Amino acid sequence: MNQPMAQERILVIGGGIAGMQAAAVLREEGFSPLILERSSSLGGHVADWDRLFPTQLPAREVIDELSAAVQEIETKIGCEIASLTSDASGVIAVTADGERYEGRAAVVTTGFDLFDARLKEEYGYGMYENVVTSAELERMFRTGRVAMRSGEAPERVAILHCVGSRDEKVGQFHCSKVCCITGIKQAIELTEAVPGVQVTNFYMDLRAFGNGYEELYRKSQVEHGVTYIRGRISEAGETLDKRIQLKVEDTLVGRPLRMTVDMLVLLVGMRAPACCGSLGLPTQANGFFAPQNPYTGTVLSTQRGVYLAGTATGPKTIGETLNEAIAAARRIKHDLK
Known part of the structure; x- marks a missing residue:
């Protein structure tokens, strides 16, 4: 069996x-x-997070472990890829400034x-001053x-x-998958960061599907006093003292509610990045890259030599993202051996 040689370059498009x-x-x-990373540093969104669900592990520990693993790997930051082509000899990535990078294959992350x-x-x-995003x-x-x-x-x-998830008005029909558990985690963190704070979560359908998620949901209620109301906020307004007044319907009891809070947190969902429409790869209805096969070819694109991993193909948890990255790397080895 032929083993890959060290000089065989593989392009990794995205440094999250x-x-x-x-x-x-x-x-x-x-x-x-x-x-090849478009921003000024590696780590992506996870590098901006505090703790991770459902274990409350500091996100920095994951970033530090991955940073150590890529310490000796060549990296180009501030490098945004504008086009990606391939043929029998390999893959060519070109930036908006015309820089070319060549490799035997590429994995889009x-x-x-x-x-x-x-x-x-x-x-x-x-x-309004006191309306913030989850980020x-x-x-x-x-x-x-x-x-x-x-x-x-x-x-x-x-x-x-x-x-920005499951919202026809803004063209975002898909579920972002991790928002519910993020809201649960953030509610717990709020009660730990601000003693005595009252936290209310407004949700459409609470989707706590993962291992340990339902337990964290229960913990938030029993141990941290977090309240959950099934209902969509129809309107938010600012009071004279900069509080936020909410109009919402509790759909479980079928009655409207008015509530004034000091801070409103918007759990923003995931959307496909702009590059999904510019790299020449097929996309799905949700805008993310389309894998060759959603069952047996999740890390394969429809383009020869180009592989996909992580949230390039849609919302995923951190565990799913990392496992898919491993699968893509192993598949490249298999295909190029």
Whole structure:
């Protein structure tokens, strides 16, 4: 059996956790991976998170482990790929500035973009001081200080699920899969960061499907006093003292509610990044890249020599993302042996 030679370069397009994992495994297999990352650092969205569900493990531990694994791997940051072509000899990636990178194969790990909460004007994001996104709340957790714009600690916080997910009005029909459990985790973290805070989660359908998720949901209620209301917020307004007044219908009891909170957190979903429409690869109805086969070819694209991993093909958990990156690297070894 022929073994891959170290000079065989594999392009890894995206330097989030999927790209880092894929590159590390490719190096173990004897290839020479090259990570091409559009931002100024590796780690993707996970690098901005505080703790991970359902174990509350610090996200930094995952990033540090992956960073150590790719420490000696060649990386180009600030490198956004505009086109990707392949033939029998390999793959060519070209940036918007015309730089060319060649490899025997490429694994696309471009991840996802966060939904722009400003598109849901009824919630006041960008207009009202104390309406924030779940990503911004994560940054507060990381700094160790959760506060309103005034600097005061909030006494009442509402978390709204499915902002930019399962929403026909903004063309986002898909479920982002991890928002529900993120809302549960963040509710717990809020009660730990701000003693005495009252947290209410507004949801459409609570989807706590993973191992340990249902247990975390129960813990949030029993041990942390988090309230859950099945209902969609129809409107958010700002009061004179910069609180947020909510109009919502409790669909379980069939009656409207009004509530004033100090902070409204919008759980923003995942959307396909712009590159999904520019690299020449087929996409799915949700905008993410389409795998060759959703059952037996999830890491294969329809283009020769191009592989897919992680949230490039749709919303996934961290565990699913890392496992798929390993699978893509192993498949490249199999195909190029």
